[in-house]
Amino acid sequence: MASSGNGNVANGNGTARNGLPAIHTHKKHVNGICHDDSGPTVKAKTIDELHSLQKKKSAPTTPVTGSQTPFATLSEQERQKQQLQSISASLASLTRETGPKVVKGDPAKKSESQVHHDHHHHHHHHVATPTIAVSDSALKFTHVLYNLSPAELYEQAIKYEKGSFITSTGALATLSGAKTGRSPRDKRIVKDDVTENELWWGKGSPNIEMDEHTFMVNRERAVDYLNSLDKVFVNDQFLNWDPENKIKVRIVSARAYHSLFMHNILVYNLDNWVGDRCIRPTPEELENFGTPDFTIYNAGQFPCNRYTHYMTSSTSIDLNLARREMVILGTQYAGEMKKGLFSVMHYLMPKRQILSLHSGCNMGRDGDVALFFGLSGTGKTTLSTDHNRFLIGDDEHCWSDKGVSNIEGGCYAKCIDLCQEKEPDIWNAIRFGTVLENVVFDEHSREVDYSDKSVTENTRASYPIEYIPNAKLPCVGPHPKNVILLACDAFGVLPPVSKLNLAQTMYHFISGYTALVAGTEDGIKEPTATFSACFGAAFIMLHPTKYAAMLAEKMEKHGATGWLVNTGWSGGRYGYGSRIKLPYTRKIIDAIHSGSLLNAEYKKTEIFGFEIPTEVEGVPSEILDPINTWSDKKAYNETLLKLAGLFKKNFETFTNHKIGKDNKLTEEILAAGPVF
Ligand SMILES: Nc1ncnc2c1ncn2[C@@H]1O[C@H](COP(=O)(O)OP(=O)(O)O)[C@@H](O)[C@H]1O
Ligand SMILES: C=C(OP(=O)(O)O)C(=O)O
Numbered sequence: 001m002a003s004s005g006n007g008n009v010a011n012g013n014g015t016a017r018n019g020l021p022a023i024h025t026h027k028k029h030v031n032g033i034c035h036d037d038s039g040p041t042v043k044a045k046t047i048d049e050l051h052s053l054q055k056k057k058s059a060p061t062t063p064v065t066g067s068q069t070p071f072a073t074l075s076e077q078e079r080q081k082q083q084l085q086s087i088s089a090s091l092a093s094l095t096r097e098t099g100p101k102v103v104k105g106d107p108a109k110k111s112e113s114q115v116h117h118d119h120h121h122h123h124h125h126h127v128a129t130p131t132i133a134v135s136d137s138a139l140k141f142t143h144v145l146y147n148l149s150p151a152e153l154y155e156q157a158i159k160y161e162k163g164s165f166i167t168s169t170g171a172l173a174t175l176s177g178a179k180t181g182r183s184p185r186d187k188r189i190v191k192d193d194v195t196e197n198e199l200w201w202g203k204g205s206p207n208i209e210m211d212e213h214t215f216m217v218n219r220e221r222a223v224d225y226l227n228s229l230d231k232v233f234v235n236d237q238f239l240n241w242d243p244e245n246k247i248k249v250r251i252v253s254a255r256a257y258h259s260l261f262m263h264n265i266l267v268y269n270l271d272n273w274v275g276d277r278c279i280r281p282t283p284e285e286l287e288n289f290g291t292p293d294f295t296i297y298n299a300g301q302f303p304c305n306r307y308t309h310y311m312t313s314s315t316s317i318d319l320n321l322a323r324r325e326m327v328i329l330g331t332q333y334a335g336e337m338k339k340g341l342f343s344v345m346h347y348l349m350p351k352r353q354i355l356s357l358h359s360g361c362n363m364g365r366d367g368d369v370a371l372f373f374g375l376s377g378t379g380k381t382t383l384s385t386d387h388n389r390f391l392i393g394d395d396e397h398c399w400s401d402k403g404v405s406n407i408e409g410g411c412y413a414k415c416i417d418l419c420q421e422k423e424p425d426i427w428n429a430i431r432f433g434t435v436l437e438n439v440v441f442d443e444h445s446r447e448v449d450y451s452d453k454s455v456t457e458n459t460r461a462s463y464p465i466e467y468i469p470n471a472k473l474p475c476v477g478p479h480p481k482n483v484i485l486l487a488c489d490a491f492g493v494l495p496p497v498s499k500l501n502l503a504q505t506m507y508h509f510i511s512g513y514t515a516l517v518a519g520t521e522d523g524i525k526e527p528t529a530t531f532s533a534c535f536g537a538a539f540i541m542l543h544p545t546k547y548a549a550m551l552a553e554k555m556e557k558h559g560a561t562g563w564l565v566n567t568g569w570s571g572g573r574y575g576y577g578s579r580i581k582l583p584y585t586r587k588i589i590d591a592i593h594s595g596s597l598l599n600a601e602y603k604k605t606e607i608f609g610f611e612i613p614t615e616v617e618g619v620p621s622e623i624l625d626p627i628n629t630w631s632d633k634k635a636y637n638e639t640l641l642k643l644a645g646l647f648k649k650n651f652e653t654f655t656n657h658k659i660g661k662d663n664k665l666t667e668e669i670l671a672a673g674p675v676f
């Protein structure tokens, strides 16, 4: 018994069972006990002690300022207490007096912390509690997992969230549940005395009203749900890389998946840079975090109550600008949080004369910045991620007097049919730390099949921007030189590239055209035109002409050129022609960046009056005028007229709005549409 205890598998004959020579250990006898260990021993007496040696204490996620005074520990405790008080206040029910008792750390790790500390209540920082418990949730503790690291969030997800797996490249595969895309029709905005006058309401507007009381009902529902859980995740982060215009946000959520998504998507740090490496998080910034400017309550697993006024489904995404709060019920799609905050920026930034943009953004070696506007799936992420240029951001930006800044700290790429050769940077960004939503993978090798649409076509990857090798850190840049409007035209009649004058740029910016291809199940054969003002009507808060006026003013002031790029069909509409090849679109974009396209030879198209180049390096010239690619010229002309009609009809809503200070620009914009 004693001799086999160390795992040596020698048999009685001195030969190992597998035929290899037996291993002879030099046995020492101490106190008559046979002892096998000759090497150095571990400095632990129990298995618990051994485990406690494995982890050393890291700097707190909300660290104290550098000084190492004897009072550092004291103030650290005080600071921790304040932070927990602030979180408890966030989670407070508004019908009861105080917030829940909150404690930091994983509820599953109670025994472990007792090993570390003789008086383990030092480890758990309790917050002042109500003397009379008025509800069951006030009797229990809510554990707070605060600003966890990606590794910790992986462990949480894999242990507790069904559908969480590590893929062969180290990404975290997750499922977002029943909702795999945004639910714009379930978005509600509180209409009060202020927002009634400030916001865009009515036809075409994304803002569907709800009253303050109903918001409180849903807020209470979310808060009660979150408090009923053993633990919640809290992320304290920032929006916007412009230090003067950053917004502090707190996200309270129930899933590690949501916490990791926001960790990737938002900004942790703005100031603390060594070269182009960021030390995150900045102690000062997080120490001074205090109360957030904006809070999201994500109770996505829990539905809203359809008996509640204004509710038309089990999903509700509610924004209250006065309270600076957002409540999410009945959807776990993570994009809802990111785009919800984008709406908030679309309200807050214009008040500071800063234009918020639904666009990607990158910069060349000479500091030439390009914006890529476009609706979902038109190519913002794909085309702004360019190996020859610095990525400033893929989706949400601000344009201030100083230049551009990314609102976010990460990217959110579509991954359907992702291909390593065509999109190497995105491909390589899908590794440890990246959240991969709703993808399908081999159950054994864990290799992802990006062509598989079994869960959804809207498969996504969210990764920190620094996973892109040529990310521009910090994510800010000078004033844009080129403003590229992307349209995925499924009618196949828009030219691959058109140069626009300012009025045309405004006309197309306000129109915000792209086309959706009908899903096969719908039985619809026709591509459907979508007009989404400012290429992001779902997120804008003010009337589109407000943003358009700001864009016109900035483009004029900084001499930016507008372009319309069709990333959609050519040679016939969807079902007949084919999608313009990504390498051709990239060549077109290259020519815009280099400036060569600005000075190319142009001809004017009929109906839309686009200036189209006769030649672009690396692109077959015949495809530059779409009529050449259609074998049926009559069908081309009919389709072109049909699309022009849709543009005209859509623009009717805007004809009686003034854009900018005088009527001159307004008239020019109205005249910049299709003529037929
Ligand atoms: N010519 C093209 N230009 C841009 N994208 C294309 C083109 N052809 C196919 N695609 C695909 O279209 C999708 C564009 O999505 P994405 O860049 O994520 O859009 P957005 O960021 O605007 O939502 C990607 O999957 C990309 O591979
Ligand atoms: C996340 C989204 O953005 P995009 O498709 O524009 O990248 C979305 O629209 O839900």
Ligand SMILES: [Ca+2]
Binding pocket: 376, 380, 395
């Ligand atoms: Ca986007």
Ligand SMILES: [Mn+2]
Binding pocket: 380, 381, 382, 394, 395, 412, 413, 414
């Ligand atoms: Mn995108």
